[in-house]
Amino acid sequence: MDANSLVSAPTSLDEVEQLVKRLYQPGTPKLINQIDEQIKLLQHSPEGWQLADGLLASQDPSVRFIAALTFQVKLNNEGSKLAAATAQAILARIVSWTVRLDRVGEGHLVQKKLCAALGTYFLQSSVQWPRPLLHIAASLAHGDFVSEDQLSASHDAINQYLPALGDSQIILLLWLSGQLATDGAKVDSTNPACERIYEQMQILVQDVSILIENALHRPASQISSDVKKECLVCFLNWVNYAQPMWPTKPEALEHLRRLVPGLSMLLLDPRLEHEAMDIFRDVLETYTTFFQPQHMTTLAEIIFNNVRPRMLQSLHEQEPEVISVAQFVIAYGIANIQQIVEQPENEIMSKAPLALIMAILEAPGYPGDDDEASLHSIEFWNTYIEYVNDITYSSADIETPLHWVSSARSTCMSLTHLLWQKMRTPDAETANEWTEAESEGFKEFRMDASDLMLSIYVFLGVEMLQSLVTIMLSALEHGQWQELEAALFAVNTLADNVLADQTAENTLTPVFSSSLYRIVGDFSQTMPTQARRTAVDTLGSYGAYIERHAEFLPDTLRFLFASLENPGLYLSAAKSIAELCSTCRASLTSELDGFLAQYNNFAQGETSEPYTNEKVIGAIAAIVQAVQPESAKARPLSALLDIIEGTLGNARDQSNPELLELWGASAIECLAAVGKNMQSEEDGPIDLSNDNTAPVDKKSFWQTTDGQAIQQRILSICQSALQLIPQNGEVVEGVCKVLKSGFVETEPGPFVFPPGYIIAFLEQCNPSTPNVESVLAMTCTLVQQYSRNNHPRIDDEVAKIYQKVVSMVQLLGEPSRDPGVAQSCIDVFNRMIGRYTNILMDTAGTGDMVAPILDFSLKAVDGADLMPKRAACGFWARLIKPEDKPADEVVRTRLAQVVAAYGPMLAQALMSQISGRGQRSELEQLCEPLKALLSTQPQSKQWIESALANKAALPAISEHVADSERQRFVAQLSAARGDTxxxxxxxxxxxxxxxxxxxxYSTSA
Known part of the structure; x- marks a missing residue:
């Protein structure tokens, strides 16, 4: 016994039994782990069979459970290699124990584990077990193991034994049947080696069908409900098996389908109705086509006659048990959606289920709190409206209207009203009593209902909007704030669709011309903050409408700026101000001085904080962008820079380090917001691969002394922030945002900086600089931008980038030291391939700088970190097979030398990963350099063969793969010739x- 071991190896069956018992007694984690390891050793030992057989005689059920488990472990590991006689002897012992233990009333845990062992024997044994259920039934009936040669071969032979079995024995057979279905589903039916099991299952389902039918019609007893419950579980297991396995086997499916009438009667059994509903719901949701039309009719009649009255009562009384009933009805509705939509007049098949699902939303309670059913109903309504929209739009060219459309419109209008009612927020007292989970549940319903409303609007259009506007105006008139908020929330949801619908324009006018913003802006009036907040959101959502109706701008902005000073509204107000000013910038240029004054007033208040400052300053910058001519932008832009410099000064004065960092980062984020909002609207995001748009070559205000002075102020703010908080990643990222702001511009501007400024920032960094990845990403974008043909070459600047990033790679040494920085460095080198390959290959120098890059990226390919590996794979693929062949002969020569020198090492790294060291999710990326090698390098086959032969460099997990399989792999790779x-x-x-x-490999390839 090891000195550190708490457990000695047992030397007898009694000692094994005592060891197993210790496993279930209190003990230290170390002791339990050692016992578990010792038991596993015994289970895998040659004596495992005898141990399993002997331990089943124990008086302790825990020991008997381990014994049954041992049989299963041994069968999994050795079953397919057993001699026929040995396999049959083992089956005889397991069956014999199963029958004997049943006779003495063995508990469920051990019997189920014996069924699992029998299921494993069925799948793994070297000897076919033709009809397991028949064999076990016969053995149970005779009281011990019955030899298979004594069994009848008739298809219904099991019938002669079932009447003699007790309920517990029938349950045992149902467990085994379900186990066989569950295990059978794990078999690969496309593998020829498993074809025997696949064919056996088609025969076995006949016995399963007879077994369940017999069980359903047994005389009543104390456990007859348990029998029927197991019938349901067994049925579901077989349906789950059948769905993927028998899509073209109707004769096999028929044995399961014939059980539906009998099983559906369990929906009427008060003791089993909820279990039955769960089973039928599962099949309706996952295998809709299993049920035939007559089955759907049967279910509809049960819903109409039996489920409906109890469900309506339960909804009214808010009983928790209604959930399973509602889910069953919802699943039926989804499965029968075509009939419900297209035959709305059918009372039983359409009207009744539709009315029941509608009743879920009509019931009292709040979703997420005391109304869980409404959350589930959304799935049905999504299916309903999706089907309606699909059919309606696919039939748009049909002159005769579809007869059911008017009914669907009526249903959707009612649904809109019900959703609005359910979206109403509770009063403050109720909301304060909610748990976090209940609050999140209500929010989830509102979001799901919002998405549903968008789909409904596609069908109903302006009629739906008009309905919501009417509700909103009525609620406003009567001071019903929860109703008003829910209507506004719904209207906000539809904003994108409404703004794209010209016919909806007039419908909105009553909202903005009403007293809405005068009333919600009167903070002396009692009103829930949520209602005011949603009204604020409306302005941001409908900025494009307000832009076309400038008469509403003064009141709305006055309200928004007033809301900035309200503790409950300032965040929403800042967001809406940003959206509205961005959209309506051209209409607001005359208000710039007023906005600056209002901001200065706001900045003195308690609601002035980083987020609101950033949003409002960005909003004012959007208006500055619309000012013409360019020189007129200087004064208001300078005023914004004054504010930002003041924020930076405020940070500098803070004695608290946390506040210093907070306000310092806020200053740079505000400057980034100015840069973003100063971007020309018509430019938008630029396609860096598009060479068609050339920058305009003309003298601009921003190239004059006054314009350059503003640009220098911007850079000075960046430098001051970096000096003030040198180790803050947010500041570094913020500076990157500022410097990148001008990348999308095609004309000079205050944020359009020469490349030298970006490179100067990069040169200040090292691998340990906080958020240096952002700096490297910005550098990538710069290189890519100046790789376009319509931009001048910047070889000197790219050479500086090259030298700096090479030095970073050398400092890192290993990609694993900082995977994020490693990936970013490799990305920079990748961007240089193409226009600046000459610099990457150091053609003007000795070439000594190339090796560190290649060595580093090679380590990344064969490393454990995903992101550097992906970047390195892309780098090598482009290096080996560039999109455009370099025109310079020196560059072409240097590239060829690199590939020749590094090709074998790259092949070794790729084979190491593909042989099991890498993750499955990485294979597509690893294929990219492999394809490049195969399609361009004649020596690649030899390199790959050598790599696979060098087993010392490959992961140990691949050792079992034979040389013939490796050769087949190489041959197939070569034949693919780089085809993706x-x-x-x-x-x-x-x-x-x-x-x-x-x-x-050979059997699968």
Missing amino acids: RRTRETVKHFYAACRNTITS
Whole structure:
């Protein structure tokens, strides 16, 4: 016994039994772990069979459970290799124990584990077990193991034994049946080696059908409900097996379908109705086509005659048990959606289920709190409106209107009203009593209902909007604030669709011309903050409408700026101000001085904080952008810079380090917001690969002394922030946002900086600089932008970038030291391929700088970190197979030398990953450089063969893969010639073989 071991190896059956018992007694984690390991050793030992058999005689059920488990472990590991006689002897022992233990009233845990062992024998044994259920039924009836040669071969032979069995024995057979279905689903039916099991299951389902039918019609007893419950579970297991396995086997499915009438009667059994509903719901949701039309009719009649009255009562009384009933009805509705939509006049099949699902939303309570059913009903309504929209739009060219459309419109109008009612927020007292989960549940319903309303609007259009506006105006008139808020929330949801619908324009006018913003802006009036907040959001949502109706701008902005000073509204108000000013910038240029004054007033208040400052300053900057001519932007922009410099000064005066960092970062974020909002509207995001748009070459105000002075102020603010808080990642990221602001511009501007400024910032950094990844990402964008043909070459600047990033790579040494920085460095080198390959290959120098890059990226390919690996794979793929062949002969020569020198090492790294060291999710990226090698390098086959032969460099997990399989892999790779689909499939199969998730590469490829 090891000195550190608390457990000695047992030397007898009694000692094994005592060891198992210790496993279930209190003990330290170390002791329990050692006992578990010792038991596993015994289970895998050659004596495991005898131990399992002997331990089943124990008086302790825990020991008997381990014994049954041991049989299962042994069968999983050795079942397929057993000699026929040994396999049959083992089956005889398991069956014999199963029957004997049943006779003495064995508990469920052990019996179910014995069923699991029998199921494993069925799948793994080297000897076919033709009809397991018949065999076990016969053995149970005779009281001990019955030899298979004594069994009848007739298809209904099991019938002669079932009447003699007790309920507990029938339950045992149902457990085994369900186990066989569950285990059978794990078999790969496309693998020829598993074809025997696949065919057996089609025969076995006949016995299953007879078994369940017999069980359903047994005389009543104390446990007859348990029998029927197990019938339901067994049925579901077989339906779940049948769905993927028997899509073209109607004769096999028929044995299960014939059970539906009998099982559906359990929906009427008060003791089993909820279990039955769950089972039928599961099948309706996951395998809708299993049920035939007559089955759907049967279910509809049960819903109409039996489920409906109880469900309506339960909804009214808010009983928790209504959930399973509602889910069953919802699942039926979804499965029968075509009939419900297209035959709305059918009382039983359409009207009744639709009315029941509608009743869920009519019931009292708040979703997420005392009304969980409404959350589930959304799925049905999404399916309903999706079907309506699909059919309506696909039939748009049909002259005769679809007969059911008017009914669907009426349903959707009613649904809109019900959703609005359910979206109403509770009073403050109720909301304060909610748990976090209940509050989140209500929010989730509002969001789901919002998405549903968008789909409804596609069908109903302006009629729906008009309905909501009418509700809103009525609620406003009567001071019904919860109703007003819910209507506004719904209207906000529809904003994008409404603004794209010209016919909706006039419908909005009553909202903005009403007293809404005068009333909600009167803070002396008692009103829930949520109602005011949603009114604020409306202004942000409908900025494009307000832009076309400038008469509403003064009142709305006055309200928004007043709301900035309200503790409950300032965040929403800042967001809406930003959206509204961005949209309506051209209409607001005359108000700039007023806005600046209002901001200065706001900045003195308690609601002035980083988020609101950033939003409002950005909003004012959007208006500055619309000012013409360019020189007129200088004064208001300077005023914004004064504010930001003041914020930075405020940070500098803070004695609290946290406040210093907070306000310092806020200053730079405000400057970034100015840069973003100063971007020309017509430019938008630029396609860096598009060479069609050339920058305009003309003298601009921003190139004059006054314009340059403003640009220098911007840079000075950045430098001051970096000096004030040198180790703050937010500041570094903020400076990057500022410097990148001008990348999208095609004309000079205050935020359009020469490349030298960006490079100067990069040169201040090192691998430990906080958020240096942002700096490197900005550098990537700069290189990519100046790789476009319509931009001048900046070789000197790119050379500086090259030298700096090479030094970073050398400082890092290993990609794993900082995977994020490693990825960013490799991305920079990747962007240089193309226009600046000459610099990447150091053609003007000795070439000594190239090796550190290549060595580093090679380590990344064969490393454990995902992001550097992906970046390195992309880098090598482009380096080996560039999109455009370099025109310079020196560059072409240097590239060829690099590929020749590093090709074998790259092949070794790729094979190491593909042989099991990498993750399955990384294979597609690893295929990219592999494809490049195969399609451009004649020596690639030899390199790959050598790499696979060098087993010392490959992961140990791949050792079992035979040389013949490796050769087949190389041959198939070569035949693929870099074809994406074939290469990926070949690599995935080989990887699976190396990781032991398939039996061999040859059988799967």
